[in-house]
Amino acid sequence: MRIAFFEIEEWERKLLETSLAGHQLSFHEKPLTPATAKEAADAEAVSVFVYSHVNKETLDALPKVKFVTTRSMGFDHIDLAACKERGVAVARVPAYGDRTVAEHAFALILALSRKIFLAYERTEKGIFDYHGLQGFDLYRKTLGVVGGGKIGMNVARIAKGFEMDVLVSDPFPKQELADSIGFRYAPLDELLARADVVTLHAPYMPQTHHLMNAEKFAKMKRGAVLVNTARGALIDTQALLKALEDGILAGAGLDVLEEETFIKEECELMGKDFSKKCDLAAVVRNHMLIARNDVIITPHIGFNSREAMERIVATTVENVNGFAAGAPVNLVP
Ligand SMILES: NC(=O)c1ccc[n+]([C@@H]2O[C@H](COP(=O)([O-])OP(=O)(O)OC[C@H]3O[C@@H](n4cnc5c(N)ncnc54)[C@H](O)[C@@H]3O)[C@@H](O)[C@H]2O)c1
Numbered sequence: 001m002r003i004a005f006f007e008i009e010e011w012e013r014k015l016l017e018t019s020l021a022g023h024q025l026s027f028h029e030k031p032l033t034p035a036t037a038k039e040a041a042d043a044e045a046v047s048v049f050v051y052s053h054v055n056k057e058t059l060d061a062l063p064k065v066k067f068v069t070t071r072s073m074g075f076d077h078i079d080l081a082a083c084k085e086r087g088v089a090v091a092r093v094p095a096y097g098d099r100t101v102a103e104h105a106f107a108l109i110l111a112l113s114r115k116i117f118l119a120y121e122r123t124e125k126g127i128f129d130y131h132g133l134q135g136f137d138l139y140r141k142t143l144g145v146v147g148g149g150k151i152g153m154n155v156a157r158i159a160k161g162f163e164m165d166v167l168v169s170d171p172f173p174k175q176e177l178a179d180s181i182g183f184r185y186a187p188l189d190e191l192l193a194r195a196d197v198v199t200l201h202a203p204y205m206p207q208t209h210h211l212m213n214a215e216k217f218a219k220m221k222r223g224a225v226l227v228n229t230a231r232g233a234l235i236d237t238q239a240l241l242k243a244l245e246d247g248i249l250a251g252a253g254l255d256v257l258e259e260e261t262f263i264k265e266e267c268e269l270m271g272k273d274f275s276k277k278c279d280l281a282a283v284v285r286n287h288m289l290i291a292r293n294d295v296i297i298t299p300h301i302g303f304n305s306r307e308a309m310e311r312i313v314a315t316t317v318e319n320v321n322g323f324a325a326g327a328p329v330n331l332v333p
Pocket residue numbers: 073074097098101146147148149150151152169170171172201202203204207208211229230231255256300301302303304
């Protein structure tokens with residue numbers, strides 16, 4: 001099969017060249033877009049990451065493509081209806097970093113609870129004064145996990161190690177997990193009212209768009225902190241800024257932002273290529289978040305551990321070989 005890999009790094013390229021030696025491979029550093037698709041016009045399969053846009057226009061530029069395999073779990077960068085219309089199968093990596101992302105959520109929780117970033121900034125300047133750096137214990141605090149799937153459950157497991165009380169909100173509760181891990185399911189409003197730390201692990205779908213909006217922030221315990229390692233648009237950024245401003249939230253730790261792809265592309269935005277559809281207001285709001293010292297932002301690195309990345313490549317190889325052999329695996333329904 002002729003397979004074009006987009007958003008690829010050198011170490012992935014080496015691994016893929018060895019593992020998929022029987023196929024014709026091409027490698028492209030940039031995301032797959034209608035423009036970059038032209039570089040792979042004869043590809044029969046494409047492999048992408050989350051900054052690619054697999055939409056009608058992109059597919060039009062790839063007339064021979066019958067298979068898209070994304071090196072991610074989420075697939076909201078792929079227009080599934082457009083793929084279906086053209087008979088293009090879509091596969092993903094269903095699990096590679098459940099623990100990896102959960103550990104990153106805790107990295108953000110601890111960075112907030114112990115003011116690690118402010119402390120680091122101070123010692124970098126040679127200032128060793130501890131005033132204003134008082135944090136809080138996680139021990140016996142309440143953690144609210146919104147989305148009790150694979151990642152959410154690992155977050156709950158880690159939280160029990162800190163002897164936190166854990167509440168989980170999920171439309172599909174699994175009581176056996178609650179019993180074995182030691183948490184309680186609660187409706188979202190109760191979770192928000194009780195939790196000292198709220199962490200989001202629900203998928204992004206039309207139904208979860210702005211799951212955390214002004215109405216929900218108003219229901220939160222005053223002084224709580226919020227962590228998001230799921231998807232940026234689960235949070236209404238404007239409402240988040242107001243909740244921080246009003247002191248409802250004492251801090252936020254965000255691995256994902258609304259319109260985060262545009263932050264990376266701002267230089268281009270301000271330059272020659274100002275034709276992209278982009279919510280400039282969202283970009284400005286993100287900058288307001290970045291400027292705050294009660295907000296810690298990481299650039300979507302929740303998944304990015306050495307072990308998780310190796311698992312992604314291994315599953316992508318299985319996805320390609322399965323499709324080529326007529327026995328596809330890990331298809332997105
Ligand atoms: N930051 C990163 O690098 C990174 C990496 C991987 C995944 N993610 C994100 O994390 C999300 C969660 O991943 P996962 O593997 O745990 O997924 P999962 O499918 O195992 O779990 C998602 C859970 O959310 C629940 N849910 C659905 N709607 C909900 C709602 N309205 N309120 C509360 N819960 C709801 C589902 O029932 C399910 O139990 C993914 O959708 C993805 O967007 C981020």
